[in-house]
Amino acid sequence: MHAFADFCAGWFVDYMAARHAKAVTVDRFERFTRGTSRQTWFVHYHDGQGAARSVAIRTDHPAGAGDPTSLDQEFAIYDRLGRLGLPTARALYWEDDPALCPRPFFVRELIEGSWQVAGYAAPGDEGARVRLAAAQEHMRALAAVHDADWRAVGFASILGAPEDEADAARFYVRRQLALLAGFGAEPQPLLAEVARVLLESAPPAGRVSLCKGTNGLGEEVFRDGRLVALSDWEEAWVGDPASDLAMVQGFTEAIVIGGETVWDLDRALAFYNTRAAVPVSIENVRYYQLARMFGRLVMFAYTTTVVRRSADATVRQSWTATEVQHSVKRVLAHALGLAEGPDPALFEELNQSVEMPAQESLP
């Protein structure tokens, strides 16, 4: 097969013929622009029998992923998720033959839907009801993740696991520090200070569960207002479910209907606790708000090494290593009383992309 410098429609046609002995025609080969840690390509094609098919290709950026976990770990996560019956895209196959691809990748189902929720940005009570329904849908999905039997499908063999509930928070911090040591980040006194505080104040978990990591608006797939696929599992770990409630993008923000606040973090947690087998405490959520930011800073310290070692790193990775990393440092330093925090409006700003001007009308 021809050598291709990067993934493209021509490569996919050649690959399907060489690896899978299928003559396909590609209708669309698109890159998902919001992804920062890795690349996602959407491929819509017709197979040899003329049937329309769609898949997603996940691969590292040319200079490497933006987070310190490996692509094959992500594939293994999706593989096990498929066996848990959670709403996720099924992992189909892994490929790393250098003669057949620009770099290793895996293929998963492409679930029809969008990270955007129809009507989410609508003004007034109408939009508020859409946001409330989406947020509740997300809480139900998180509860299902946390109730899932992670031991049965061997998540500990790929992610490790704390010794018990009492060890969960320290396990999280140790895991981050091990990653940090592993990729040789530059010394950061702030990270050392935060790690100390987290280890000193580590709370026991209510239970040890599979935790999704990155979650919320922009990370999951919705269709007709229903959450049809939980996506973006690169920060997944086995530990305290409170960690997922601590960093929910968008879906724990206040919602007002008819002049009454019907949703915020406390109400989201109460709703979650009516759905999950074991409740999560607000104290643990507060702890993991700091711990997860610490994890993010470790991730961005890794992204910095990617940018430093290769000009093939993306401009998105440069942005992550500059503004985003700085913002997370400020949040952490503020939490420890060491510096001013960033403007609270900044995080909504960071989440905006050129394709979503409608979101600017959110209250």
Place this chain on the structure above:
Amino acid sequence: MIHPTCGEVLATVAASFTREIVPELTSIEARSSAATIEHLLRHVMLRIEEEGEVLMRDVARLDGLLSQAADWLDESGSGAAGALRAVLAHERADLWTLSRQGEEALRLRGALVTVQGQLDALAEDWSRDEGYRALRSAIGAYIGAQLMDEARLIGPAFSGRGPRR
């Protein structure tokens, strides 16, 4: 000074990019990358102007903080100050370039992280000691001051200037 300066040249690059290239872009992927590039160009222009001052101030702060740490470690009799004294006695290369300033700041930050680990190990016996607490407090103050200096290179380039991606 060589004219036009780096900042002036980059300003024309950024303006031309926004005026002549960005309107021609049709795909979301290209527009998204262009948005990121515009932000990063502003960031680089700010760093050209201000990073040298930020780094030199960082080096000066770290010199003072590490000296304070070495003094306390000596007083505590923990025997942990030797390596730190060696770091401080290291003959400093000239700091004429940004890269050398950055390397020196990193070298000293590495020494500070080592000190933080030493203090953690001594906490059980010394955490109520006035000097220990003053040193911990000084480390916190350093982290905050360095971060707010760094903020000068970030905020004006990005905040309120549109989607980043």
